[in-house]
Amino acid sequence: MTAARVLARADELSLHSAWDDGILRAYLTPEQSRVNAIAAAWMREAGLRSWPDEAANVCGRRQIDDDERPALLLGSHLDTVPGAGRYDGILGVLVAIEVADRLRDAELPFALEVVAFGDEEGTRFGTTLLGSRALAGGWQDAWLDLHDADGVSLREAATTFGLIPENIGAAARPPGSLVGYLECHIEQGPRLEDLDRALGVVTTIAAAERRMISFRGEARHSATPWELRHDALLGASEGIVAVERIARDQGSHATVGRIRVEPDAVNVIPGFAEFSLDLRDATANRRDATWGLIRHELQHIAVHRGLDLEFASTHIAPEAPCAPHLREAIAAGIRTTGDESPIDLVSIAGHDAMAVADLTDIGMLFVRCAGGISHHADESVREDDVALAIDALEAAVRHLATELV
Structure with a gap:
């Protein structure tokens, strides 16, 4: 029933929007504050210790990983474009939480963490990947002077949100603190559907x-x-x-x-x-x-x-290639679902993984979406595909555990 829970949770998050008719959830807004609190609670239910970082990303780490081992990071983003669907970014966060729940007591040679990035789309301030670039060490203080359509600066919005603007850069993870980053995401294209495949391996981000x-x-x-x-x-x-x-x-x-x-x-x-x-x-x-x-x-x-x-x-x-060993881990995970020859895909759309690639190796799992429609209210995924995605990502983590012993 974990796939059904993911879809129900996506429905719940869709209720938190700045628009009454359609979904809009931008960075450093009351809507983000509400979904951050909900995601943090779900992380805790999954056996994670949860905290907000200095850039308003929500982070979680397995309770049993109380040492200083480098972590495998799973996640995506919770912000949206105007008039968004329910799954772009959101699905990746919810699948990551489910995988962490399944692995809460598993013996792994690395720590396991989940992240829900606060700004990938750049909807409010016009600069994309603010959350993931902060985590990866790419934050620029000059962004504090960006303004939204109402003339509110990022500095002012961060202060109102409860952040210390000058400390946002402290969200950066130290080099060597991660063993890799895996992101599950809807394809935002029609190839998987055209080939009647549920899942695919991303080779590079365009x-x-x-x-x-x-x-x-x-x-x-x-x-x-x-x-x-x-x-x-x-x-x-x-x-x-x-x-x-x-x-x-x-x-x-x-x-x-x-x-x-x-x-x-x-x-x-x-x-x-x-x-x-x-x-x-x-x-x-x-x-x-x-x-x-x-x-x-x-x-x-x-x-x-x-x-x-x-x-x-x-x-x-520039292009952001996925690391060969993480591509193989994703492919191995897909093979456990019954697809013996996982398809390789180039991601034309940008993702948080592009920013995280400056810090650690990245890998991505694509999930079929109806008609390849994304950034639109008609965005849709199948429950059986989501179930396979959860299985595949869990298996990918276990595959890496055997490879990195």
């Missing part, structure tokens, strides 16, 4: 970069003849179509999710247009090769239309 791309032309009355126009929005529109064409041809993932136009008037030719570009591929080299082709095409469009063009990078991350 390299990503986000840019803002702006075209500047000349705002004029809509009566201006075509030959005198320098329409920034037409340039941006042509550029967006080029992004899709080139990324498709190169096998990269590209998304334009935001567009801004000035002066944004019905009868005025736009003098300025800006759009976001989220570009991902299995490696940084492949991502950058696609960007080179896109940039060349954007420059051609700007020259042809008499526009100025600017690029600004807002986020960049």
Whole structure:
């Protein structure tokens, strides 16, 4: 019945939202405080000693692991995007707690810990992986000056939440304190479903970069003849179509999710247009090769239309390969569920594991999700798949225990 309990707990957490219609749970909010308390209680029920760290992550360690041995860390995140589903991140935390419960008295050559990260999505302050980067030693005090949409700084929000802003960096785990990190997560893609597989082994987390791309032309009355126009929005529109064409041809993932136009008037030719570009591929080299082709095409469009063009990078991350021995542990765990040939998958989406990779080796287990839908209220998983995920992650931990003796 542990899978049923996981799904019931996911339902319970979904009730804690800043929105009445849909799920929104952001960093350093009352909603996070409530789910942190609930997760901490579930950790204690599973035989873990639980505590909040300096970055508002919820941590748990087996009661019998009262020594200083390095720990195998299991977990994911509890924050969401606006209008989220119930399982992105949350499933990984709940599966980790179930595995810890099953292993509460097992003899292991390492300590066992669970973490529920407080900020992976970056919904409130625009910078992702704040919780896991703090744990991995990558916290930057400059982030305290980030502001949310209401003008509240991260420093102010942390103080209101009960944190000491200047101490958030103290959440960092010392080098050598972990033997590895395993994260269970919904696939956020359709391959497992297409192949009728419940689980998969993540080989690497894709390299990503986000840019803002702006075209500047000349705002004029809509009566201006075509030959005198320098329409920034037409340039941006042509550029967006080029992004899709080139990324498709190169096998990269590209998304334009935001567009801004000035002066944004019905009868005025736009003098300025800006759009976001989220570009991902299995490696940084492949991502950058696609960007080179896109940039060349954007420059051609700007020259042809008499526009100025600017690029600004807002986020960049290299690929994060999963460690071979942790990939094998995950595969061994999946094999115990009856799948004799576990499928390898590249994660196009980013995860907390990317940040934790700066501290220790990482491994990831993917779980089938209906239609590959994620970051949406229609996010769905099957109870039998969740049961297999719990079994596989437990078996992966036991496999590592035999390998690391």
